[in-house]
Amino acid sequence: MVGMLMLIDAASLWYRAYYGLPSSIKAPDGRRAGAVRGFFDGLAVLARKYSPTGMVCCLEGNWRPQWRLDLMPGYKADRALADGSEDAPEGLDEQVAAIEALLPALGVTTATHPEYEADDVIATLAARTAEPVLVVTGDRDLFQLVDDERERKVVYLARGISKAELFDGEAVATKFGVDPRHYVDFAVLRGDPSDGLPGVKGVGAKTAVTLVNTYGGIAGLKAAAAEDGSDLPERHRKAINEAADYLDRAVKVSTAVSDVPVPTADATLPGLPKDRAKVEALAEEWGVASALKRFNEAIIAQEA
Ligand code: MN
Numbered sequence: 001m002v003g004m005l006m007l008i009d010a011a012s013l014w015y016r017a018y019y020g021l022p023s024s025i026k027a028p029d030g031r032r033a034g035a036v037r038g039f040f041d042g043l044a045v046l047a048r049k050y051s052p053t054g055m056v057c058c059l060e061g062n063w064r065p066q067w068r069l070d071l072m073p074g075y076k077a078d079r080a081l082a083d084g085s086e087d088a089p090e091g092l093d094e095q096v097a098a099i100e101a102l103l104p105a106l107g108v109t110t111a112t113h114p115e116y117e118a119d120d121v122i123a124t125l126a127a128r129t130a131e132p133v134l135v136v137t138g139d140r141d142l143f144q145l146v147d148d149e150r151e152r153k154v155v156y157l158a159r160g161i162s163k164a165e166l167f168d169g170e171a172v173a174t175k176f177g178v179d180p181r182h183y184v185d186f187a188v189l190r191g192d193p194s195d196g197l198p199g200v201k202g203v204g205a206k207t208a209v210t211l212v213n214t215y216g217g218i219a220g221l222k223a224a225a226a227e228d229g230s231d232l233p234e235r236h237r238k239a240i241n242e243a244a245d246y247l248d249r250a251v252k253v254s255t256a257v258s259d260v261p262v263p264t265a266d267a268t269l270p271g272l273p274k275d276r277a278k279v280e281a282l283a284e285e286w287g288v289a290s291a292l293k294r295f296n297e298a299i300i301a302q303e304a
């Protein structure tokens, strides 16, 4: 039987859970608990729907690594607080701490690195396996990993966990107009305000698609811009040449690193909780015992 590794962008999942569930869901002590409950219910739904044989929750070791900031000082600037931390909505941080404590107690493998984003850890674990991979994320950057030949797909959470959409190469091409291997080129040319990528002057989404597909991504576009007698329209040639430095930096910033030095992760699906006492204590503290039970049942159903 061919296995399937599910790589979870954990932060995407808890953000969707936080916004997708009513704020009236509370822990016994009155703190908001929707993100904790929704996170584990979401994992259960995903496990039942896609039947993975392995699972790793990839954590955001560094949401805005210094090396990316060195390349592009405005990277994710709109989402940063004065102290450099991410502007998180009310009551999310403590729920994240609970989720991060519950995962190992439940026996779910996690992977993270203090100098890299979850994007990079996911790309690394995907690069290390020959098995089909399903990446669960709400981060558009990860469309760059979609690869039909190697059976890499993305479950995109933008519209919520229950409305998750499965993207293969054709679905990426249909939504964005470019092949997944050119997704980064497309995003860099068009720009991505939520990540602080300004894009190239005068190039909107439609032009970005045409340029990428006509010239073969940014590498081909730069070659065409440098070549006398290429058919690249003069206004684009000028814009591409003027943006040469931006293009080089933005491609590096936007390309997920696939050789992060994270230890080999044992992706085996968890069985019964590894640390039952801890799971029970946290379940009681957060009022999430039934969500954790649903999660366990969904995982064990996959193993049967
Ligand atoms: Mn990300």
Ligand code: MN
Binding pocket: 119, 139, 141, 142
């Ligand atoms: Mn990203």
